[in-house]
Amino acid sequence: TKKQVTVTKIKIGLVTDVGGRGDRSFNDSALRGLETWAAKVKYVQGGGYEALSDSDFTASIPDDLKDKGIAALNVEPVVLESKVQEDYIPNIQNLVEQQKCDLVIGVGFMLASAIGESAVKYPDTKFMLIDSTPADASGNSVDLANVSSYLFKENECGYLVGAIAGYATETNKVGYVGGMEIPPVLRYEAGYKAGVKTTNSKAQIFGQYANKFDDPALGKIATDAQITLGADVIFHAAGATGNGMFQAICEKGAPYWGIGVDVDMGLDPKLCPDRTVTSALKHVDLATFDAIKSVVDGTFKGGVTTLSLKDGGVGYAPDHVKDVLSADQISKIENLKKMIIDGTITVPEDPKAVDTWATPTTF
């Protein structure tokens, strides 16, 4: 009977971007959506999967997603990591032709063209693309019936953590460490700066790019440099380079605070939970799960889904906010959140636009 079960299982393929498994950021987040939630399995030593216990399953769902109906879907995951850009297309090809997957997920905007091209080549396969819409040969966005794209409003969650940082800083100096100047990271930066400006107009913002997503040593000296210059709250959107930020914060301890990105880094004991004031959340896991669910339910539709504060697709983590901000300040943050949801505030997407952006005065 066991064999029969595997045969009837829907196969879900996933291609990571070059960051790969274990990036503690959106690749991992997408994998949680697929492996932990949809398939309810755990990746184990020696490769392969073993079943996940119910308690682990429940524990894996963050508080703000408890009401999103996450439950196991009886699917079989096939994950291919990419070592370089050039692997994307062969990986997708492998998943479609050899593994015969029903849905192929491309994690990251870097797969935009690869998914775009493959979706045309394999019209009978369904695709999901995270962080971007599919692109045609000349890089323009195309609408394909078999591709479902998920975008996130990083500027909105960036804005809220920026607002928190504006309150949290005692030196009136805050920092920001970016990986590379690419759209999602720039959206974070724009939101963050706008947020800081809103709650603390006097605050000086130090911004730095390491030009690498994978060198924590650089993240560490970048952070150290900002601390040296007086910053006491620092946000990163730099992948593993940002791990170096938490390292630096942890070594210095109080009064310095770090702000995590993409996932709730305040829950990650391997980083610096004690000094993580909040995290800008981007629920790639939820998007992945939803897409898989639509395939399982037969409701899959092509098109673009933009996840924002409104639908809980982005947000900020409570972590230590209560310990740092006053109740009044917290309610102001919540107010700002509401104002974004109801459209009173439009957060800029481009860091260059922040200088001329009119900060809300009443909230």
Add this chain to the structure above:
Amino acid sequence: MEALAVKNIVKKFPNVLANDNVSLSIEKGEIFAIVGENGAGKSTLMKIVYGLYTPNSGEIFVFGNKEDIKNSHDAIKLKIGMVHQEFMLIPRFTVTENIVLGDEPKKGVVFDYKRAVLEVKELSEKFGLKINPTEKVENLSVGIQQRVEILKILRRGAEILILDEPTAVLTPQETEELFKTLNALKQNGKTIIFISHKLGEVMEIADRVAVMRRGKVQGVVNKPDTSEKELAKMMVGRDVVLEVPQVKVEKGKVVFSVSGLTVKNTRGIIGLKNVSFEVYSGEIVGIAGVEGNGQAELVNAILGFLKPINGKIYMGMEEMKFITPYNMRTRGMSYITEDRKRRGLVLPFKARENVIMGQHSLYPFSNKGILNNQAIDEFVTKKLEEFDVRPPNGYIKAESFSGGNQQKIILAREMSMKHSFLLASQPTRGLDVGATEFVYKILVEEKKKSKGVLLISLELSEIMGLSDRILVLYGGEIVGEVMPSETTEEEIGLMMLGLKRKERVEQ
């Protein structure tokens, strides 16, 4: 008593049988010479005794005991010392460091340099070999380097001293000094094995002489029972005449000249001071001098490796502004180098490639930058035969030829290049009598063809025999200009040591 004996030593290299059943016996307290052509197997035999090579078969006895010498460490323990044909020195180390290396005075793990310097000082006084213990070896002349080599083995208390061509780079005076030392060592009961191509020296210093040829011992003779001529014949298998027939050629126009040349060497010291001379077509100008008195600076300035701080160099009448070997050669210079392995040849290249190097971009060897192999092969075959290179196979790598044949490849190349001026820097260094004879013949040929030759040599007899005019270098200056017919070796010797000056002779 027998100090050293080798019995039935066989040593094969991939291409040659270097030692073919060699047996020799050397008495304690004698100076035993080994002579033989280049590649006869002398060095190989000595390296076997010193543990650097492992023989394919054969036995070694030291002071009567059969010994298994696996490495130099074993040899040193058996009180065997060796001065190698190619100096085994570390140029960047000081004299002291070179001498004590491997047996250093120490305090714990720390190298006790002060004591080492003292020890070396004592040692040099004891054996009368003057050196400055704290000088870097790269700053020493070859003669002094030789002393360092000898002190090295004396310090280890060697009883059997092997000297492989120790005089190849020495001046007559230095050679005399060395011989005094060797005789003194002999009086002290040390055994000395002496290898040389200079049969005169062998006849002067040795008690017995072994002649090797093609890996075999041709015979061992007592000095009183033999002569230079006979030794040469045993070695080469025919009579050798080293005397150069004096040919007189009409002097033509100036083919090469330098004026007021002043050159700093790589150490930043002025090595050549205000030197001026001309070379006319049809003459050989000899430069005599003790090594380290400006020869290297002169050669390197002519090649453009050292930029003169003053003075001019002319090819013919043309002043050379940008001096590079390429520019000099295109204006008609050929060059025989003293260092064939490092300068003269591209060792991993085949003989054919070495022969055409420098002309490789000329017709017929290449056409619009593309090599013409057929033309090259035809030319090379002809040249290898003409210059008697053995084996006359252009497809063998240069590194696989013996020293003498390597030199012939260089000659074949340099002579076949279109040139009016030949710069010959120690062209017979390390060559056996046969090869030396050949080089002399070529130089005289050059003169007959109305080329101008600048011959730099440390070998006074060579300079005296070949030159039409002799310039003596001392301390970077030309301290004398003489005609060989109007001078003596003694006179030149005095000038070489800076004890006498002689004005330029006006023609």
Add this chain to the structure above:
Amino acid sequence: MNILNQSLAQMLDFAAPILFAALGGVITENGGVVNIALDGIMRFAAFFGVWGASVSKSPWVGLLWGIGIGILVGAFHAYITVKWAGNQIVSGVAINVVAVGIITYFLELIFKTTGYSPTVPYFGSAVNRISIPFISNIPILGAFSNLTIFVWLSLFLVFGLNFLLYRTVLGLRIRSVGENPIAAETLGINVFKVKWFSTIAGAVLAALGGMALSIGSLSSFTNSMPAGKGFIALAAMIFGRWTPFGAMWASFLFASAQVLQFILQATAKGIASKIPVGFYLSLPYFLTIGALIGVVGKAVGPAADGVPYKKEG
């Protein structure tokens, strides 16, 4: 603590991995064996250090594991290049390439990820730091008031290695082998033994460099480690003319440029803030080339560096 002291301390922290590896290069290459495997060795040790620390919960055990793998990889390099007189560059490239593959494999095998290891106890935590509070406010000296033992070790090793190379018998022999192995051999020195030693010792130093990253300054291994720092170290070694102090100054130059770059980037105002980050980030590399052109010029290594030593016949 003032900005200068903090920046200096950061500079020392950032320089340490490079300095260790450069010192490793110095000793290996003084023994006549070219070591372009520094990057690979750092990667091996960075991982094994973390693994050891993770298994034992002690950074000290991690240190031992890292040194252990350094010895093994060094022995591998020596086996190829010394025992079999193999091409040293080829061997070094082999180690670098294997390191990329095998460490990712291990990462997946042991920590079930291909990105980052879990965090482990490390030498940067307060208990493992050497704190000298009373100097903390003195300019420059204050930079030394709260460094990790790795940083101190890297500084001590500069002196130590200098002593070893230029004051001890072993050092004399190492250098002699790098300059002219045949001469050393004729003096009864066991060239092979010396080369084995210097190659392995160099690998151990490079291993310390790898660990200075993973358990010295950070507390985990990431798959991209050491992100090219081994090659920077190689450059620092050449820049420093194959001497311990030279390597130190070169590493410091590079690390200072890196710290300066971040400070400039963070504080850029007006026109300067319009300068693209790429220019700031490439500053250290431009400075290095500039220094080579301006001050240092031609560097000459040990005479027999890279020449395989075979005992013939």
Add this chain to the structure above:
Amino acid sequence: MKELFYRLFVERKEKYWWMNLLVPVTSIVIALIVGAIFIWSTGRDPFLAYKLLFNASGLVPGPYWKSSFTEMLLSSSLFIATGLAFAIAARSGLFSIGAEGQFTVGAITAAYFGYAKPFAALPTIIHLTIILLMVMLAGGLWGFVAGYLRAKKGINEVIVTIMLNWIAFHLIEGWLVTGPMAADVSTGVISGTPSVSPTARLPIILHNTRLNIGILIMIAVIIIIWFLLYKTTFGFEIRAMGHTAVWGMEASRVQGININKRIMQVMLISGAIAALGGSFITLGINFHYPPVADSGYGFDGIAVALIGQNEPFGILFSGILIGALRTGATAVQIAHIPKTFPSIIEGLIVAFIALQELIRYLLFKLVKTKRTAQTEGGLTQ
């Protein structure tokens, strides 16, 4: 062809010519065996791993052979480019680690001339020709800087090429790609530079695959380099320089070779070839320069060159071998083996190439008695 045959079989006949082929082959076989033992010792199935690897590598025919074979050639052409770039410098006695930077410079140049307006309207042949020329010029200049500093200032090319790699990386990804050359996100969705125009794409040579003329161009380059090395005076001179590099190329200089000029020329050629490879990735695979392109082809090129013994045709084979390993790499993940496993094999092959004295010795031991093996095959210690 006659010449190739001659080089392989006649000229190399130094007693045991077959050794020159047998040694690399044995290295590969031993590396595969050691790799298998390694996989097995970590509790995975080596047979499955190799089955997946080779099926996906394009080296052995199988169900999806057409696509894997063409993918393999596609990636091989990149490795051949960086391998050749290293090799030609190595043959002239230069140790260039700069292919990595030159490769990215080529990729970004191709992107620029691929999308920039005045060019994008040209017909394919003209457009591509212009792009490739500009690519080689840019990469050549990148290499030339190292050559210039070495020739004129005597500065070690190893340091300079390492530094230039980083400078290329930071200037491209920290400035060009995110600044003046960044794609307009409001009209398109790709990040990095805009896509190149269709006229800038390398023509496909096999329908329904990605295989383009890149591999043909690379084979042509191999032939050109071989010709250059062995048939021209230029090649003659740079080989002489390579052989005399340990002594500061003294013999070459004395024989009248203008080594400074040659060093600059060689570095220029080396950079141009590496850049050509970089352009293939833009013009034939990604069609734009992505925001993150930490590819590593330059460093792998060193391994490719070394496996190919720095011989142009050797690099053809080693490039295909490494290309195949890479193409098969992602497939091994199906057997839950990390995608970098093939790098282990690659490294082991290089290691055994370095150990060729040992392999020669062992091979001789197989066919001969021990004594001759020692004197003829290897060395004794």
